[in-house]
């Protein structure tokens with residue numbers, strides 16, 4: 001109790017001297033966290049061409065910054081905010097019946113280091129708006145592969161081979177699975193996850209991400 005009180009008091013003081021401002025436009029924030037309502041509304045949509053994956057936002061400087069802060073600067077709330085906004089934009093186009101959201105799992109070592117799974121945070125926001133439940137039991141990351149960021153397309157496919165394992169569950173095989181990731185680059189990770197799901201009888205799925213990175 002005391003520590004929460006002190007934390008809150010410190011936050012009030014910092015807010016007084018350094019009022020929170022929007023990460024994108026720099027405007028002071030009222031009650032929002034990190035991003036103002038205008039910047040959130042102005043996030044540009046991505047033009048999707050793929051039938052098996054869906055990226056919601058265009059990969060521009062704003063999204064790059066938000067994803068970077070989400071993954072490397074201990075700001076899990078950004079995942080939740082983005083997920084909620086994704087849900088708002090997609091709500092009327094999605095089949096929500098018999099659907100589940102599966103966050104791309106992190107290996108327990110990376111999870112411990114980051115403290116949270118960023119894809120899970122995105123799912124939480126998305127779930128709140130869409131009502132689609134989150135399933136964290138079906139897929140596991142059994143291998144802590146090195147980051148995909150610095151690899152080319154060919155090595156990326158190799159780097160993700162066999163990294164996921166499947167855990168039997170009661171989940172109906174006809175369930176529409178929405179695999180959620182922060183960023184899709186070559187699609188190697190989501191392809192690997194979807195092949196594991198396919199091998200276990202799940203054939204209805206697509207990958208959804210905040211954005212598609214172009215490099």
Ligand SMILES: [Zn+2]
Nearest residue numbers: 022025036039
């Ligand atoms: Zn703003």
